[in-house]
Amino acid sequence: MQHIIDRFLKYVKIDTQSDPNSKTTPSTEKQWLFAEELVEELQEIGLEDVSIDDNAYVMATLPSNIDEEVPVIGFISHFDTSPDFTGTDVNPQIIENYDGKDIVLNALDDIVLSPDYFEDLLQYKGQTLITTDGTTLLGADDKAGITEIVTAMEYLIDNPEIKHGKIRIGFTPDEEIGRGAHHFDVDTFGAEWAYTMDGSQIGELEYENFxxxxxxxxxxxxxxxxxxxxxxxxxxxxxxxxxxxxxxxxxxxxxxxxxxxxxxxxxxxxxxxxxxxxxxxxxxxxxxxxxxxxxxxxxxxxxxxxxxxxxxxxxxxxxYNMRQRIEPVMHIVGIAKKAMEAVGVAPIIKPIRGGTDGSQLSYMGLPCPNIFAGGHHFHGKYEYVPVESMQKAVEVIVKICELVAANR
Incomplete structure (x- = not known):
């Protein structure tokens, strides 16, 4: 679990806010820094075909370790953070063995994360939470998703006894301003379907959106x-x-x-x-x-x-609502649901009150249901993520890869 914490903290400390008023892709130069560091890390852990294009879209491959032909699948997250609240100088706090009481994010400004207002906190009593310091957002949307995908790929590399087909991963800029999939090369990505790791609380599984x-x-x-x-x-x-x-x-x-x-x-x-x-x-x-x-x-x-x-x-x-493009291939939702159940996560299937890269990608020919990344209260100072939820997301990714190979 410490490995996940360290990776996540490293990611969120890099400012990657997008800018809706910019006409470039990515919309901010600072997103390049994160994208380039991701490329180096993906190469270091042993992924192949690691690439970054002229718009900072990052892709990589985990080759199949079985002889049989199975569908190529993918996992996608975005690395920009919301322009709704500052993401500069993120200073995360780690709350171990959360006791179910108020969490003082910033004593000087009297900023408190309280279960009296945010009741969802109580379901994580006894777990390790990562919060803001009350002055910035956290960036779990969607650096939790990136943490989970990279960690899952690393785990599969280190445990070759787990059989899987070819896995593609992709990381995009500018999702928070609605442009995350605009320059995504679906043909180059080459997956039959993918999953965006961009949901909120543990168990979320979504295939319809606004x-x-x-x-x-x-x-x-x-x-x-x-x-x-x-x-x-x-x-x-x-x-x-x-x-x-x-x-x-x-x-x-x-x-x-x-x-x-x-x-x-x-x-x-x-x-x-x-x-x-x-x-x-x-x-x-x-x-x-x-x-x-x-x-x-x-x-x-x-x-x-x-x-x-x-x-x-x-x-x-x-x-547009991706449900229209997912319903003809509902088995991909079924695989994710089965994976969650296999690792002890109760699926919460509900519509997204928002959108993800997956909604646009589904209309571009790459069906993309959305899976939880674990965070809560995105885009503001009350954002937090339970580390145990990130760990379960890693397990879900690994299990999906395993199930797709097992169904060959």
Whole structure:
């Protein structure tokens, strides 16, 4: 277990935040540092065909150790961390034999990770937790996944008595800004199917996710002295407020769960002469997804009729529900489920309230269910990961490789 801890701590201390405003791939230069270190490590542990391309996508091969032909499978994780919260100078804390009580992350700023608020903590009583120091995110999303994949490959190399076919692994930049699979070379990867190690709590196994789009609304106003503004002023801030008030108030992230979709405004700024806001649109159901986008178009048309063509709406699809591409090959989900059960992990099969590289890759011809990486409360200062969950993820990866070879 110490080996997993050491590897994970090494990874998370390297800042790899992505940048949604960048047009390059990777979106930040600092992701290159991590990618290049990964290449060296993969070579050192004995993997073959280790490569890094012009966009920092890293791939490697564990050759088959059996004579029979079996499907080539893969495991994929991303190495960028979220731009939602700082990932600079990550200083992890290790909590051994967690006692089920409050964990003081930062005494100076009174930042506490408490089971009174985060009830999931209680299921890890007695285990070893890795937390933040309250000033950064941790980066378990998805450096826990990378830790698990690399450790599993190393274990298979060191234990050749475990029979397996050819295994491909891949590590991607920019997943957190929705571009992790944009330049992934599925043909070069050469797997029949793969698994992303990018889920949360132990046991998660997911093969459906949101359909996703983003919207940007720009509003042009006209500033006039407020004392003489009647029938002259066009207040862009007021129109932005009017637009948002038409959206169903209960269909936001804080009011939805399971397969329920939502609208989520994540950026808003404005003055009288110009206002703009950005939002994401999410829904598991394809028809309802289209209805949500149409609602934004309808609101835009309605307010433009009232206020005089002052609103511009930009809509862009981001990714789609991978369920459509996984259902024809559901045996790959069955293998993961069987692997979990074999190592003592109870599978939790549920829809992802988000997306992974696997959703895009599935539409690119590489079906990719998602498996737990073990972390909780990603993208913020309360993020943590139980080491025992990472260990179980390693065991699941190894068992999947073993089961695919056994079913030849």
């Amino acid at each position: 359909n996703a789009a983003k919207a940007k609304v720009g509003i042009t106003g006209k500033s006039v002295h407020p004392g003489y503004a009647k029938n002259k002023m066009v207040n862009a801030i007021s129109i932005a407020t009017e637009f948002l008030e038409i959206l169903p108030p209960e269909e936001t992230p804080q009011h939805t769960e399971g397969r329920q979709g939502f609208f989520h405004v994540d950026h808003l700024k404005g003055e009288i002469e110009h206002a703009e806001f950005e939002m994401i649109i999410r829904d598991h159901d394809a028809a309802q997804f289209e209805e949500r986008k149409q609602l934004l178009r309808d609101i835009t048309s309605k307010l433009n009729r009232i206020h005089g063509d002052c609103i511009v709406l930009e809509l862009e699809d981001q990714y």
